[in-house]
Amino acid sequence: MFNGLKLSDLPLVNCGVLRKASNTRPTIWIVEKNGVRAVVKDFSGNRFLFRNIVGRFLIWREAKAYRKLRGVRGVAEFFGVVDGLALVVEEIPGRSLENLEKEMQLPHTFFESMETLVAAFHRRGLAHCDLKRAPNTLLGSDGMPYVVDWAASISRGELWLPPFNLVFRRFMLDDEMAIVKLALRHCPERVSAERKARYHYRSWGEKKVRAIRDRLRELLQKAV
Numbered sequence: 001m002f003n004g005l006k007l008s009d010l011p012l013v014n015c016g017v018l019r020k021a022s023n024t025r026p027t028i029w030i031v032e033k034n035g036v037r038a039v040v041k042d043f044s045g046n047r048f049l050f051r052n053i054v055g056r057f058l059i060w061r062e063a064k065a066y067r068k069l070r071g072v073r074g075v076a077e078f079f080g081v082v083d084g085l086a087l088v089v090e091e092i093p094g095r096s097l098e099n100l101e102k103e104m105q106l107p108h109t110f111f112e113s114m115e116t117l118v119a120a121f122h123r124r125g126l127a128h129c130d131l132k133r134a135p136n137t138l139l140g141s142d143g144m145p146y147v148v149d150w151a152a153s154i155s156r157g158e159l160w161l162p163p164f165n166l167v168f169r170r171f172m173l174d175d176e177m178a179i180v181k182l183a184l185r186h187c188p189e190r191v192s193a194e195r196k197a198r199y200h201y202r203s204w205g206e207k208k209v210r211a212i213r214d215r216l217r218e219l220l221q222k223a224v
């Protein structure tokens with residue numbers, strides 16, 4: 001569908017800019033071709049070194065994640081990469097969960113569907129790692145959850161070596177705890193006491209694991 005799309009074509013198929021580029025963030029375009037709408041995350045408008053080092057790396061990583069996730073319900077269809085600098089995915093009609101609790105309360109069934117979705121991408125060997133940020137979860141116009149922004153995701157294969165496999169398990173747990181965090185904003189009365197306790201629990205060992213995880217995440221983020 002979007003095969004053969006070039007960066008110079010983007011203004012021609014453009015339906016609107018969702019977000020302009022900033023120093024460290026790409027432009028987000030909505031484009032349309034033959035009636036199909038897509039979202040394009042595009043680093044071509046960022047500064048030379050940033051776009052060619054960070055931008056290319058992030059697009060490569062996110063594309064790798066989208067390829068692994070093909071066919072998972074709740075993940076946008078991957079349409080491709082343009083010139084190494086822009087990622088094209090299916091547009092999910094709906095809106096993000098950012099500040100949504102001020103307008104409406106999502107039912108607990110939404111978060112149950114989110115658990116199914118998270119379990120599905122964990123089975124594919126991917127941890128999202130940035131699910132606590134509400135803008136990365138969308139409420140589709142079909143009422144179902146969709147997860148975007150796979151640039152920070154980690155795959156099991158990158159952390160298979162013990163003891164790093166434990167860190168990967170920790171990233172998966174973080175994804176699950178992110179659901180609790182979001183659910184607490186919408187339907188706290190439906191979050192079980194056990195899950196609430198797990199969400200708030202910090203043992204000595206856990207604090208250590210969190211410190212290692214945070215350091216590792218910092219290093220990985222610096223590397224990108």
Ligand SMILES: Nc1ncnc2c1ncn2[C@@H]1O[C@H](COP(=O)(O)OP(=O)(O)OP(=O)(O)O)[C@@H](O)[C@H]1O
Binds near residue numbers: 076091096135
């Ligand atoms: N496939 C999609 N369908 C609909 N909207 C999308 C899609 N992908 C991204 N968006 C919208 O664009 C926003 C930014 O996308 P994304 O999080 O991937 O970019 P980002 O540069 O990583 O942003 P941030 O730094 O804020 O996390 C999302 O919060 C969402 O509102």
Ligand SMILES: [Mg+2]
Binds near residue numbers: 136149
């Ligand atoms: Mg995001």
